[in-house]
Amino acid sequence: xxxxxxxxxxxxxxxxxxxxxxxxxxxxxxxxxxxxxxxxxxxxxxxxxxxxxxxxxxxxxxxxxxxxxxxxxxxxxxxxxxxxxxxxxxxxxxxxxxxxxxxxxxxxxxxxxxxxxxxxxxxxxxxxxxxxxxxxxxxxxxxxxxxxxxxxxxxxxxxxxxxxxxxxxxxxxxxxxxxxxxxxxxxxxxxxxxxxxxxxxxxxxxxxxxxxxxxxxxxxxxxxxxxxxxxxxxxxxxxxxxxxxxxxxxxxxxxxxxxxx
Amino acid sequence: xxxxxxxxxxxxxxxxxxxxxxxxxxxxxxxxxxxxxxxxxxxxxxxxxxxxxxxxxxxxxxxxxxxxxxxxxxxxxxxxxxxxxxxxxxxxxxxxxxxxxxxxxxxxxxxxxxxxxxxxxxxxxxxxxxxxxxxxxxxxxxxxxxxxxxxxxxxxxxxxxxxxxxxxxxxxxxxxxxxxxxxxxxxxxxxxxxxxxxxxxxxxxxxxxxxxxxxxxxxxxxxxxxxxxxxxxxxxxxxxxxxxxxxxxxxxxxxxxxxxxxxxxxx
Numbered sequence: 131x132x133x134x135x136x137x138x139x140x141x142x143x144x145x146x147x148x149x150x151x152x153x154x155x156x157x158x159x160x161x162x163x164x165x166x167x168x169x170x171x172x173x174x175x176x177x178x179x180x181x182x183x184x185x186x187x188x189x190x191x192x193x194x195x196x197x198x199x200x201x202x203x204x205x206x207x208x209x210x211x212x213x214x215x216x217x218x219x220x221x222x223x224x225x226x227x228x229x230x231x232x233x234x235x236x237x238x239x240x241x242x243x244x245x246x247x248x249x250x251x252x253x254x255x256x257x258x259x260x261x262x263x264x265x266x267x268x269x270x271x272x273x274x275x276x277x278x279x280x281x282x283x284x285x286x287x288x289x290x291x292x293x294x295x296x297x298x299x300x301x302x303x304x305x306x307x308x309x310x311x312x313x314x315x316x317x318x319x320x321x322x323x324x325x326x327x328x329x330x331x332x333x334x335x336x337x338x339x340x341x342x343x344x345x346x347x348x349x350x351x352x353x354x355x356x357x358x359x360x361x362x363x364x365x366x367x368x369x370x371x372x373x374x375x376x377x378x379x380x381x382x383x384x385x386x387x388x389x390x391x
Numbered sequence: 392x393x394x395x396x397x398x399x400x401x402x403x404x405x406x407x408x409x410x411x412x413x414x415x416x417x418x419x420x421x422x423x424x425x426x427x428x429x430x431x432x433x434x435x436x437x438x439x440x441x442x443x444x445x446x447x448x449x450x451x452x453x454x455x456x457x458x459x460x461x462x463x464x465x466x467x468x469x470x471x472x473x474x475x476x477x478x479x480x481x482x483x484x485x486x487x488x489x490x491x492x493x494x495x496x497x498x499x500x501x502x503x504x505x506x507x508x509x510x511x512x513x514x515x516x517x518x519x520x521x522x523x524x525x526x527x528x529x530x531x532x533x534x535x536x537x538x539x540x541x542x543x544x545x546x547x548x549x550x551x552x553x554x555x556x557x558x559x560x561x562x563x564x565x566x567x568x569x570x571x572x573x574x575x576x577x578x579x580x581x582x583x584x585x586x587x588x589x590x591x592x593x594x595x596x597x598x599x600x601x602x603x604x605x606x607x608x609x610x611x612x613x614x615x616x617x618x619x620x621x622x623x624x625x626x627x628x629x630x631x632x633x634x635x636x637x638x639x640x641x642x643x644x645x646x647x648x649x650x651x652x653x654x655x656x657x658x
Contacts, residue, residue, distance in 0.1 A: 189553045209553045221547040225568050225645040237564065238554035266645055292553075 138202055138290065138322045139165040139188060145196030146183050156347035157183040161197070163341065163350065167289075168320040172333035173341045174379065176388045180348025181326045185294050188324060189215055201290060210290065214283030214321075218295040220275040222267035228254065228278050229263040235285040246285060253281040257311060273304035280312070284319075291323045298328060306364060309335055317361060330379050334358075335367060342382060352382055435615040440622065443615035451604070455623050458589050458600040461517065462631065465524025466585040470578065472525070473532030477570075478562070480533070481540040491537070498530050503591050510596045520592030520600070527588035528581040532574070539573025540566050572646050575639040582631045590624070 146158040157180040186192040190209040201210040236246040257277040297305045342351040424436035509519040593602025601620045608616035
């Protein structure tokens, strides 16, 4: 992991303010963070702490109000190259088949569908969706739909994957499945991942580092290194070290009055 | 495989239901007129109406053709103009604040009352009838299409923008298909409105069409002829409505309203 020290995403004193008639709403303030190339970094924090705003700023969908944000050395002014995004809702298009939904990334980037079709089918197979290529989203379960959404994000082999509570709407078992699949895919490809979640357990299980955010305006409270060796089977969540890390984070939030003990 | 009459009643079929209800209504009507014997000036029997049609079928068909042509042309013009306008309204803040505001305000006045104005402006030919049909039909199309174009999940738009989709791609690959269910709902209302517009146009500046036929027959107190035109209009309106409904089924097999049937085929 020594070579992975190079920063891929750099945020320096980033602030984000939404002007409104009742006065400005400060979503983020003085946000300093570096995400290393190939790192899996999670952000946990209470609802409305600006996690999603942060992700939209990295994706170039929202301009920052203060500070600087750079991806791969380039200041972010609009969506950066080599980007994949997964939201909490899968936003698959009902009139397209699963395969066509995955291939829409190629269409948006102006690449030929034929060149990426084989990769799309292979991705779907890796995520257990082989044989469902010609189905429509409404014929699939929530977990399968979200798998398809991840395939869509991965189709053009992005360097940076932004995930905004991607498993937040799924039941606990499906969520565990997808956590395992995501770590497996990540270990094969070593993409840089910014993962936003409400779940402390999910964040610790998936990540190299967990960033804790405070209530609005969003600031960094602490950054926790997750030193649990990989590969991590699901049972690692019952280990002593795992428990120590999750309770450390939970205590931290409790001190801030964000969660009750 | 022999299916008795009992099976025919048990299976679900909208066509059969419609036919049954219509046949029953006509039978009750015929029976009522035979028993109660009202003046034929007030209410002629269905059989008398059918006989009236058979005296001059060619004339009725010709006038029906004219009204149908105006209705379909008015509907199609309203569709093209309405969708273009709706796209403009959704993409331009300026158009939204001017044209859309104006449309919503105009929608609240009874547009039929404007028909005489069109006669003054456009004369007594086909143009004023077409204009009234377009004017009535365009409102539901614009309003429903705007609603549909705006109903896109904001995260879908975020995803498209993050993937560097062009504005055209977002319009044609996301917004427009997303708006189709709404657009079809508008089209179903619009096709009936176009027919109303055509008839009103014929009322205020006659010459041809079933609306004109009704006016002439009314002048002669020829109630059976009025009823022939009314029934033809009813049949035409129904066929036009189901034509749009059929187009919707063909274009939107993926939509929620169509899924139960597909699911049944699948499992």
